[in-house]
Amino acid sequence: MATRRRTARNGREGEAREMSDRITDPATEAFVAHRNLLFTVAYEMLGSAADAEDVLQETWLRWVEVDAEQVRDERAYLVRIATRQSLNRLRTMKRRKEAYVGPWLPEPLLTAPDVAEDVELAESMSMALMLVLETLSPTERAVFVLREAFDIGYDEIAAAVDKTPAAVRQIAHRARKHVDARRPRSVVSVSETRAVLESFQRALETRDLKGLLDVLAPDVVVVSDGGGVKQAALRPVIGAERVVRFVTTGLRKLDATLTVGRSVVNGSPALLLRLNGEIDGVMAARVEDGRITGLYYVRNPEKLTRVEFETSLTLR
Structure with missing residues (x-):
């Protein structure tokens, strides 16, 4: 099953790459320009690169159906789509994790050495913090990641998680308090x-x-x-x-x-x-x-x- 899943995923990724090479319309350019950001958002929410890649594919399929003239901020709109797809997948992953044999850890990623010099990025991606994020509800995790790691405004987060800005502020406060009680006491060099x-x-x-x-x-x-x-x-x-x-x-x-x-x-x-x-x-x-x-x-x-x-x- 895992082999079939990888084969299907590799096929979808190949199609997306070919499409990016072949098409130079504004929608494709916008997606490619923000691809690394969208992957990072999805990975921090899911802890799985394989699932993050699937979210990117689903985001692309929805993005190309959007009327570009109605989009004021392409980055915000793409992050909104990716967040919603990640939330859907988080709920599916919960069932997979319940059947998982032994402890579940995030999928490790080889990153460039200069990533370690970006304190905010390195801390948000650390195994220790990502394990803490596993203890949040899907919505709490989405709000925390978008606010704390990506500094996205409450109004934009509210649109992404289908909550009011006031509710998002409360969720963010609760999630931050939960994480702060469990994260490392200080950032180590x-x-x-x-x-x-x-x-x-x-x-x-x-x-x-x-x-x-x-x-x-x-x-x-x-x-x-x-x-x-x-x-x-x-x-x-x-x-x-x-x-x-x-x-x-x-x-x-x-x-x-x-x-x-x-x-x-x-x-x-x-x-x-x-x-x-x-x-x-x-x-x-x-x-x-x-x-x-x-x-x-x-x-x-x-x-x-x-x-x-x-x-x-x-x-x-």
Whole structure:
């Protein structure tokens, strides 16, 4: 089923690319000009690049039916369409996630190094924050993303989510309060995150148990996503000693050569793990006070299709 879905999606994407190459009308130009923005909006709402691409296709199909003369702001109108399509898909994804085997993590994206220098973009794309967004309702998530990440006005958001501006303000306040209570206490610099991950990498490669304990916070949490396809913990692993046992036990079971490389995923430093040269997973981290407080390990092969080529993202 997954193969058929990828084939169909690739066919739709190919048709869209051919259409963009073939047609140079204003509607197409406007869509292409805002494509990266629309993808970023959809991805931050969904946490899935595959579903975000489907939203782009659905947005395009609706956009070409719009009377351009009635559109005053193309960017706002396109974001409105993409938001509505994302909300529809969020409700569908909820059923999929309920049947998902083990913890669900966002699909990691390889991003350009300069994304990490854009503090607002990097924070909004981080695994830690996107997991917090999973605890919001679909409408709360849409309002929070549009307001906090993209600085879109309340009137525009109201049109996108079919609420009054007053209601949107209340939703935004509630969502912000919810997120602020769960997000990292402070924004950690790229250099600090990179240094902590490098220490973790060295300890991992040398099987240095003390080194692992030194870089992990006492209450560290590991969330691993295998999707029922790859082996992963079915529940979060909590506590430094338990995490070290979990990691070292997994390494002992491997009948393969492990190599660990550095990458930039979702705008933050990350580790790319390979077994016998084949990608096994991506590991992102949440760092606070010089130690790792959260590790997010994505092993599900369906979610690893965008870790070897860069995805273009933008908040504008």
